[in-house]
Amino acid sequence: MSELDFLFAFAAVLIAGVMCCGRDGRAGWAAMAVYGAMLVAVMAAAGKVAGGSIPSALGFSVLGHKIGWRMDGLGWFFSMLTAGAAFFASWYAAGEWGRAQPGMKTQHLLLALNVAAMLLLVNAGDLLSLFIGWELVSWAAFAMMAQKGGPAQPAAMRYMIYALAGAMAVLAGIMIVHAVTGSFAYKDFAAAFGAMSSGMKWLLAGLFAAGFGVKMALMPFHLWQAAAYSETPGASSAFLNAVSARMGLFALILVLVKVMGLSALAGLHVPLIGLSAKGLLMWIAAFTMVIPTFIALMQTDARMLLTWHGIGQGGYMLLGVLVGTGLGTAGGLLHVFNYATYQMALFLAVTAVIHRTGTSDLDRLGGLITRMPWTYVTLLMGIIGLAGLPPMNGFVSKWMIYRSLLDSGSAFLLIFAFVGTLGTILSVYKLIHNIFLGRLRPQHEGVREAPWSMVAPMLALGGIGFVTGWFPGLALNLTDIAQAAMGAPELPHGLGGVATARGSLNMIWVVSILLVAIGFGAIVFYFLGNRRYEVNQLNNYAGGHFLSPQVPYQFSHEFYPGLARVIGPWYRGSIVRAEQGIGTLLDVSGDLWRGIYHLAWTPLYLLAATVIALGWAIMGGM
Amino acid sequence: MTDKPLKSHVRPPQDTMPGGAGQGCPAPDAQTRSIWRRIMDDFADHCRARSLFVLHYCTGCGAIELPPTITSRFDMERVGITPMVTPRQADILLITGYLSLKTLKRVILSYEQMQGPKYVLGFGSCTINGGMYWNSYATMKRLDQYIPTDLFIAGCMPRPEAVQQVLLKLIEDIDAGRANAWQDYYRNYDFYLGNQQRLFGAGWNTPTDVIGEARHYGYYGPGTEGEHTRLLAEGGGSAARLAHAEYPSTALTGRIKS
Amino acid sequence: MRLLADIVLMPLIAFITGLFLVLMYRRVRAKIERRVGPPFFQPVYDIVKLFAKKTQISHGVMHDLSIVLLLGGYITAEIFLPVPGFKGLAEEGDLLTLIYIMMVPMLGLALGVGSCANPNGSIGISRALTAMLAYDVPLAVAIIGATMTYGTTNLVEIVRIQQEGGMATWGIATMPLLAIGGYLAVHGMFGKEPFEIYIAPAEIATGPMVEMSGKYMGALFIMQCFQLYTIGVLYVTLFLGGGENWPLFLIKVAAVVFISVAVTNVYGRYRTDKVVRWMWKWPTGIALLGLALVMAK
Numbered sequence A: 001m002s003e004l005d006f007l008f009a010f011a012a013v014l015i016a017g018v019m020c021c022g023r024d025g026r027a028g029w030a031a032m033a034v035y036g037a038m039l040v041a042v043m044a045a046a047g048k049v050a051g052g053s054i055p056s057a058l059g060f061s062v063l064g065h066k067i068g069w070r071m072d073g074l075g076w077f078f079s080m081l082t083a084g085a086a087f088f089a090s091w092y093a094a095g096e097w098g099r100a101q102p103g104m105k106t107q108h109l110l111l112a113l114n115v116a117a118m119l120l121l122v123n124a125g126d127l128l129s130l131f132i133g134w135e136l137v138s139w140a141a142f143a144m145m146a147q148k149g150g151p152a153q154p155a156a157m158r159y160m161i162y163a164l165a166g167a168m169a170v171l172a173g174i175m176i177v178h179a180v181t182g183s184f185a186y187k188d189f190a191a192a193f194g195a196m197s198s199g200m201k202w203l204l205a206g207l208f209a210a211g212f213g214v215k216m217a218l219m220p221f222h223l224w225q226a227a228a229y230s231e232t233p234g235a236s237s238a239f240l241n242a243v244s245a246r247m248g249l250f251a252l253i254l255v256l257v258k259v260m261g262l263s264a265l266a267g268l269h270v271p272l273i274g275l276s277a278k279g280l281l282m283w284i285a286a287f288t289m290v291i292p293t294f295i296a297l298m299q300t301d302a303r304m305l306l307t308w309h310g311i312g313q314g315g316y317m318l319l320g321v322l323v324g325t326g327l328g329t330a331g332g333l334l335h336v337f338n339y340a341t342y343q344m345a346l347f348l349a350v351t352a353v354i355h356r357t358g359t360s361d362l363d364r365l366g367g368l369i370t371r372m373p374w375t376y377v378t379l380l381m382g383i384i385g386l387a388g389l390p391p392m393n394g395f396v397s398k399w400m401i402y403r404s405l406l407d408s409g410s411a412f413l414l415i416f417a418f419v420g421t422l423g424t425i426l427s428v429y430k431l432i433h434n435i436f437l438g439r440l441r442p443q444h445e446g447v448r449e450a451p452w453s454m455v456a457p458m459l460a461l462g463g464i465g466f467v468t469g470w471f472p473g474l475a476l477n478l479t480d481i482a483q484a485a486m487g488a489p490e491l492p493h494g495l496g497g498v499a500t501a502r503g504s505l506n507m508i509w510v511v512s513i514l515l516v517a518i519g520f521g522a523i524v525f526y527f528l529g530n531r532r533y534e535v536n537q538l539n540n541y542a543g544g545h546f547l548s549p550q551v552p553y554q555f556s557h558e559f560y561p562g563l564a565r566v567i568g569p570w571y572r573g574s575i576v577r578a579e580q581g582i583g584t585l586l587d588v589s590g591d592l593w594r595g596i597y598h599l600a601w602t603p604l605y606l607l608a609a610t611v612i613a614l615g616w617a618i619m620g621g622m
Numbered sequence B: 001m002t003d004k005p006l007k008s009h010v011r012p013p014q015d016t017m018p019g020g021a022g023q024g025c026p027a028p029d030a031q032t033r034s035i036w037r038r039i040m041d042d043f044a045d046h047c048r049a050r051s052l053f054v055l056h057y058c059t060g061c062g063a064i065e066l067p068p069t070i071t072s073r074f075d076m077e078r079v080g081i082t083p084m085v086t087p088r089q090a091d092i093l094l095i096t097g098y099l100s101l102k103t104l105k106r107v108i109l110s111y112e113q114m115q116g117p118k119y120v121l122g123f124g125s126c127t128i129n130g131g132m133y134w135n136s137y138a139t140m141k142r143l144d145q146y147i148p149t150d151l152f153i154a155g156c157m158p159r160p161e162a163v164q165q166v167l168l169k170l171i172e173d174i175d176a177g178r179a180n181a182w183q184d185y186y187r188n189y190d191f192y193l194g195n196q197q198r199l200f201g202a203g204w205n206t207p208t209d210v211i212g213e214a215r216h217y218g219y220y221g222p223g224t225e226g227e228h229t230r231l232l233a234e235g236g237g238s239a240a241r242l243a244h245a246e247y248p249s250t251a252l253t254g255r256i257k258s
Numbered sequence C: 001m002r003l004l005a006d007i008v009l010m011p012l013i014a015f016i017t018g019l020f021l022v023l024m025y026r027r028v029r030a031k032i033e034r035r036v037g038p039p040f041f042q043p044v045y046d047i048v049k050l051f052a053k054k055t056q057i058s059h060g061v062m063h064d065l066s067i068v069l070l071l072g073g074y075i076t077a078e079i080f081l082p083v084p085g086f087k088g089l090a091e092e093g094d095l096l097t098l099i100y101i102m103m104v105p106m107l108g109l110a111l112g113v114g115s116c117a118n119p120n121g122s123i124g125i126s127r128a129l130t131a132m133l134a135y136d137v138p139l140a141v142a143i144i145g146a147t148m149t150y151g152t153t154n155l156v157e158i159v160r161i162q163q164e165g166g167m168a169t170w171g172i173a174t175m176p177l178l179a180i181g182g183y184l185a186v187h188g189m190f191g192k193e194p195f196e197i198y199i200a201p202a203e204i205a206t207g208p209m210v211e212m213s214g215k216y217m218g219a220l221f222i223m224q225c226f227q228l229y230t231i232g233v234l235y236v237t238l239f240l241g242g243g244e245n246w247p248l249f250l251i252k253v254a255a256v257v258f259i260s261v262a263v264t265n266v267y268g269r270y271r272t273d274k275v276v277r278w279m280w281k282w283p284t285g286i287a288l289l290g291l292a293l294v295m296a297k
């Protein structure tokens, strides 16, 4: 049995275990232990995947094609993220939060299923197993969103429509590949791709990019994800956001970058506008960075805001990977890792707020900093990472992406990257301000800090973010393995960051100096001047007005009115209208589908659909 | 309106007044300070005297005299005096003229929100003895009954030259370490509160915890608490706490920390 | 040892220079208004006075920490600036790092102001961040154009390239459009009229500073010194050839601030959305044109 088999076995055991005794109060802790063991197993396999790949005994053969699974560096990297995210999510859910949830058994089960599906996807050994994994992840995520009685069902339906459309495109692509090469193996595809006509190349690249892009919520397909992910219950939604949202990126990297090759894409020219297929994808990534970020800025719900940012951050990762240099690829992959840490921390923190106050509506919170200080600290670390400011890890990966864009001379793309970051800063400040700063509402007087079972994993994630920001070399060691597997150029780096001839970054210095300087600031502040006296919130300047809790004295609704006046019309004109249009379309088609989905247990259909699809693919390929 | 002090509101004897010997007050007086402390204090006073931020409380007629004082004709910035916007930032509270009961409440609120050392200048006869509003039913007569006032500017209305003169006098006082009227508010809070209560009723309250601050900064004197502050406690403490009576509060009542 | 000296001296020099810049700012302003203006030591008096306030009002731990972050962030930024005669750490971080380090104090301040629970402050921060979004777009274009021209983001290198080639290789000569666009952005960064939307004393009672008193306000005054200096140095580094020696360097920095101060008095205040529109239209347009020229080369 190889390490990969161990992983699959862990996942299977966990599913079986949760099925039989998921109702037990200790199930959560047991699940956390298994995910922890998985993480350890993945880490232990690092040495092995660095040189080659780990095969799995799992596999079957269809009409003479051997379909199997094997773990290479890229799969390893994503397996690690999956296991890690599942570990923290289950840790969070194991204690008080899980007990407070109705139907926690289902949630345990769904998380286990999602993890298993992700593992099957990221360790796929050929196109067909990739598709199987792809479908499994789609359906597992669907099941997670559409938990019985959950508020996310309409959103999940919408997700399904998109997912099915994407799957069709992918399936068509695989069929064509099979028709041309007669095989599902990556290497046959890679070998044959170079010789294909450029029309064929365009078709394949388009099909795969569209199919995978849907899952990544790339620009024209970005409308489904926010609603679907944000309504999912807390810990699960953190997992979905941190990891499942990245499966599109994984598949894109695998098929477009690794198999087809960036140089092949760069050789595909779009007539008239002078862009290559690679350039086109980069611009799509650039728009994905900016537009969802500004949509996030307009949100009034904490989870919606974060999910929209997740979509936007996906643009950074794709952009970095597409640049294709050692720095860019490492930056993109590092951003996947960093994003997983801070997005998870953010979602868990917001879930803690929901757990205590019952809402994530940014217009109905405020002043919780005195009540939930540790949650505040987590959220603060998370937003610094998300905004990409030093000293958190988000800065390092973004710096690498900026730097690689500069090196490749893509000035205009870099402007987009900057603008996306600026928008993120605005939006995350609104997030933290409206929840934690400002006036405490009277009804939140009695709110207490979340229990340690929730705070500890959040802080741990924040801590990982800080440590990998201080010593980015630690995380870069991980991306190295994935990078080698992608065939991307290597990136020489030290513990503190990257040194290039045209500008370097040494985070050990940056963060250490920042800490020293903050120490100076503390000396100036705390040792000069008289002692401070802490006053109550109502002792506040109000132009001579006497404040009382009955006087609302808080600024949170429409937090950026000036900006809203500039981008608001555009936002309402295009985004909201498009949302409504799609909503209507989905209602119509949803009525048709709903009958089928709601009749019985969905995974049954999952199986049926996969089998039918597979059969179709193979027949079509014959 | 009559605001002749009641018997119990008679002002404390002069030697506990600002600039006096400061009986029983914990703040060190000029003689017992160490050399180093004295140098530091002198330096601080030197700087205080040369950097004064003014909060104009411009409800009376006199406000019109201030623009020329600030702008190019007389240019207060020459001596380091700048207008500021909120009481938090200000050193001088400049009361330009008569104060109705309603505005007096706001003046007290603003005054308490200022940070010591803070100075109050009464501008015009209205703040001294009621001026031409002497027999009005709605205005107070003597500002220094309600908040400790450092200097008055006589006249109805005083010209910018007079304003300047009084500012220069204030600078002189600060430089010499004499302008300590603000401490009197902490030390004799009961006296000022009593006068305020007579105008505004027993329920009168501000969000600032004056007694707490007095204790925290060592300005607690025998006159800080008394029968009027007891009334405050009966009413549930400061306005903030009063209004919050329906639910228990800790964040809104502020903790003391050093 | 040398590093230790740098860490202490660079922020100190920045602070002292900043005091002079503040003095200059106030004097110039007074002269334009036909006033005499404040005395020489006025900036020092103000800061000492504020720190010497005998009561200090705090709105909670975050309020205090924000001041610490604010000072810490700017002190860090000073150490990463390339100035004549100091090695500092300009080699360890680069232009991009510096830009993002400069946002740390901003974020720190924003958090502290938020925790004061005063909506005037929150509105101020909302406007300040909106203004940042507005002026950082042209600034980003200018910075990208400059790095494209110099071929590096290493600040020391950028200065070296300009000094070796003399005046003709100064950024302002090689990419005038970017320099203009960048300057307009820098003027916005100074937060003076017509872009002082986030102070707006008559509207939102000085916005972020509304609840700041005593040493909190004093720290903001110190921040103003750092801010004027840092922005000035950044512009000098990118477009005016950096510092050959201290006197020249200071003259250049002062000139950058001076021009901004000299024009600011004739303006009123824009509305927030006008600031965004204006910044995204004129400076960004000019800078983009400059960038296109740079790219075409």
Ligand code: SF4
Pocket: B060, B061, B062, B096, B097, B098, B123, B124, B125, B126, B127, B131, B132, B133, B155, B156, B157, B158
């Ligand atoms: S003193 Fe004279 S000018 Fe001043 S407020 Fe009173 S009536 Fe008006």
